[in-house]
Amino acid sequence: MPLLILLVLLAVPYLEFLVFMEVGSAIGGFQALLLTILTAIIGVYLIRQQGLIVMNRMHQTLQRGESPVTDMVHGFFLLVAGLFFLLPGFITDTIALFLAVEPIRAILGKFIVNNIGTSFYGKASGPDNSPHKEGIIIDGEFEEEAESHKNIDQEEKPED
Numbered sequence: 558m559p560l561l562i563l564l565v566l567l568a569v570p571y572l573e574f575l576v577f578m579e580v581g582s583a584i585g586g587f588q589a590l591l592l593t594i595l596t597a598i599i600g601v602y603l604i605r606q607q608g609l610i611v612m613n614r615m616h617q618t619l620q621r622g623e624s625p626v627t628d629m630v631h632g633f634f635l636l637v638a639g640l641f642f643l644l645p646g647f648i649t650d651t652i653a654l655f656l657a658v659e660p661i662r663a664i665l666g667k668f669i670v671n672n673i674g675t676s677f678y679g680k681a682s683g684p685d686n687s688p689h690k691e692g693i694i695i696d697g698e699f700e701e702e703a704e705s706h707k708n709i710d711q712e713e714k715p716e717d
Contacts, residue, residue, distance in 0.1 A: 573646030580647060596650045600642030603657055608635050630666035631659070 581589040615628035634656045641653035655661050 569646075569648065573644075573648050576647045593645050593647070593650075596647075597642050597645070600650060600653055600657070601639060604635050604639040604642060604653075607657060607659070608632065608639075611635060626670070627663070627666060630670065631662050634662045634665065 577589060577593070580592070584592070611628050611631045615625045615632070618625045618628060638653040638656035641649040641656070656665075
C-alpha cells in the first residue's frame with residue numbers, strides 16, 4: 558500500500574504536467590494558465606454552494622433525530638473535491654468536478670460505506686458465523702428477587 562501511495566504521488570504531477578503541456582501547445586501557455594486559475598475559482602465557488610446545501614440538509618436531518626451519515630459522506634467528498642480544485646491541473650480539476658456532482662457522490666458513498674462495514678465486521682461476526690445484522694443490542698445486568706413480584710399496574714403479589 559505505501560508503494561501505491563508513492564506511485565500516485567509521483568505519477569499525478571507528471572501526468573498533470575503532460576496534460577498542461579498539451580493544452581498549452583493547443584491553446585497557448587498563458588491561456589492554459591488562465592484556464593487553470595479560472596477552473597479553481599469556479600470550482601471553489603461550486604464547492605462552497607454545494608457545501609452549504611449539504612450543511613443545511615445535515616442540520617435538518619439532525620433536527621428530525623435521524624443519522625446524518627449520508628450527508629457526512631457528501632461533505633467528505635466535497636472537501637476532497639475542494640482540495641482537488643485548488644491543486645493546479647486539469648486532471649485533478651476533472652476528478653473534482655465529478656466529485657461535485659451529487660449522484661456520483663451518492664454512488665461512491667454507498668460503495669465506500671458498504672466496503673467499510675465489511676472490513677470492520679468481516680464476513681462472520683457472531684459465534685454461529687452468521688453475518689453481522691443491524692439491530693439493537695442492550696447490555697445490562699439484572700437481579701432476580703425471589704420474595705415478591707410487583708407489576709406496574711397492580712399491588713404487590715406474594716410469590717406462590
